[in-house]
Amino acid sequence: MKKDEIKQKRPFAPGIQWQLMLFIGGITLFTLLLVWGIITYALEPQYNRNIRAKLDSKAAAITALIDQSDAEISSRTYQGLYLNDEFWSGVSQTFRDKKINVDGNCVDFSDSTLRCLKAYESMYPCLLHESTGAFGGEFGYNLDTRIAIQLRQKLFQDGSLYQIVKIGSSMQMCVGRLSADGQYGVIVSASLAQITTAAEVLRAILGPVALILLVLDLLLAILFSRWFTNPIRKLSNGAQEIASGNYDVQIKVERHDEIGRLAEDFNHMAAEVKRSAQLEKDILANVSHDLRTPLTLIKGYAETVRDLTGSDDAKRTEQCNIIVDETNRLSTLVNSVMELSKVQSGAERPNLVDFDMSDLCFEVAGRYDALCDKNHWQLDLQANEPCPVSADPAMMERVMHNLLGNAFHHIGADGVVVLRAIPQEKGCRIEIEDHGPGIPPEDLPYIFDRYYRARQDSGRTGTGLGLSITKAILQQHGFAFGVDSAVGRGSTFWFEMKDTRK
Structure with missing residues (x-):
């Protein structure tokens, strides 16, 4: 499918760049709305609560002074008298010492006569106390204004007072308390004009600030999104190149974050895809060749038997035997390909049972006695200790046959070929060792690949799928496996089995 056709079939959706811009813009607007809401609905009430708490504390402290003074007056038998000069002198000293800080406040003392x-x-x-006097002269106060008398009346009626007085643009919070005997009242007040003005100023500048922030955020979002999405676009272009058949794609890794690791993984994937594609070509070529050879022989000898040697019993028998051998070879190749396909696709799953791997090694080794006697070879079996494991015995038998066949x-x-079963703490290790030519280092990473043949194996008979089937079976079981080899000294194929009972 062409690149343009793929684009046409994609549903429309905003790109990452637009998504980032929308996200950052949305966060900015949400933050500004939150600030506006706090200024409008939370700032002034919270400020008023704090002011009220402070005024309550000061009123309670002042009434405590009154109660203390009243108790002292009672002890001196000055009953029925108002608070004397000694009390006012003590209050003034308390205010001056900042034990009760009334800076910025108005404190009104009254009695039950209001x-x-x-x-x-x-x-x-x-x-509460209207100022009198002219500019440049002395100021005085009207201490018994209508508002002050109303507040005192409310205090003595209710026993406490909380009220916000508003005249024009000025507001004042008043908090009042009575003395313990109810004869004296204290009203402490503070101005609220500053918080109202501050809220209005904040709301006034919030609009221009919001606009500036939104523009800056969108510009930064554009720059950031371009920087952020640039490597992603490169990865997308690389993926399209691979889809079009160009497997030589490598992305330059310029970052060391998650996107950088994604680029590294992409490069590794591209290399593996390239190697897999080449391997598929090799498999197709090799399988085609291996299929073509027996089919050609079968056809040729069948035609010969039909046309020339049908009456010659000896030649007919010899040629029919060749046809049978080539048919068996063809059948073996097809069966190997089908077996590999079933194992790799997961159609054939391991049936795990508990058994002794040493016993299976003895059983498998016994099947090579005739081959060893015929060729004067020796299979050295070293499996004298029990090796309990959990695996599929039939699959493990197939693995050992493949590895022993490769060793022979x-x-x-x-x-000499050596078969070892080495007990381990949680399972066992199986080693199959030969003393042949060994495997060159450059071939070791690919020795378990499908249809891979080392250079010294070129031209030898065999399906080339035995080690691939072995790899697939061991991977299904989750067993570690590998090969140790040195040129001229032989190879040791190994795998480690687990015992899930431990």
């Missing part, structure tokens, strides 16, 4: 006994002012303007195929001048 008249003001004393007032401390460090706030201007004060809505490359047997050395001494004619």
Whole structure:
């Protein structure tokens, strides 16, 4: 399928660049709306709660002073008198020592007649005590204003006071408490104009700030998304190249994060795809050749028997035997290909049972007695200790036959092949050793690949699939396997089995 056709079939969806821009823009708008909501609905109430808590604390501390002074007056039998000069002197000293900080507050003392006994002012303007006087002269205060009397009345009626007074654009929070005997009241107040002004200023500048931030975020999102998606576009182009049949694609790794690791994995995948494609070509060529040879012989000898030697019993028998041998060879090749396909596709799953691998080694080794006697070879079996394992015995038997067949195929001048079963802590290790020509180092990584033949094996008979089937079976079981080899000294194929009972 062509690149343009693939694009036409893709459903429309915004790219990563647009998604990043939308995401960052959305986060910015959400943050700005959150800030606006906090300024509008949470800033002023929270500020008022904090101011009220502070005013409550100051009112409680001042009424405690009144209760203490009242107790002292009672002990001196000055009953029925108002708070005296000694008390006001003590209160003033307490304020000066900052034991009760009333800076920026108005403190109003009154009694049950609702008249003001004393007032401390460090706030201007004060809505409770109207200021009097001219600019440049002395200021005075009207301590018994209508608002102050109303607040005192509410305090003595309810026992406590919390009220926000608003005149024009000025607001003032008032908190009041009564003394323990209920004869004296204290009203502490603070201005709220500053928080209202601050909220209005913040809301006024939030719009321009939001616009500037949104523009900056979108510009940064464009730059970041281009930088972020550039390696992804390279990977996409590389994947399309591979899809079109170009397997020589390698992406330059410029980063060391997740995208950099993805590029490394892509390069590894491309190399494996290239090697797999080449291997498939080799398999097709080799299988075609191996199929063509017996089919040609079968056809040739069948035609000869039909046309020339049908009446010659000896020649007919010889040629029919050749046809049978080539048919068996063809059948072996087809069976090997089918077996490899079933194992690799998962159609044939291992049937795990517990058994002694040493016993299976003895059984398999016994089947090579006739071959060894005929060729004067020796199979040295070293499996004297029990090796309990969990595996599919039939598959393990197939693995050992493949490895032993490969070992005898490359047997050395001494004619010895060694089969070892070595017990391990959790299973056993099986080794099959020959003393043949060995495997060159450059061939070792590919020795288990399908239809791979080392250079010294070129031209030898065989399907070339035995080690591939072995690899597939051992991978299905999850067993480790490998080969140790040195040129001129032979090879040792090994695999390690597990015992799940331990």
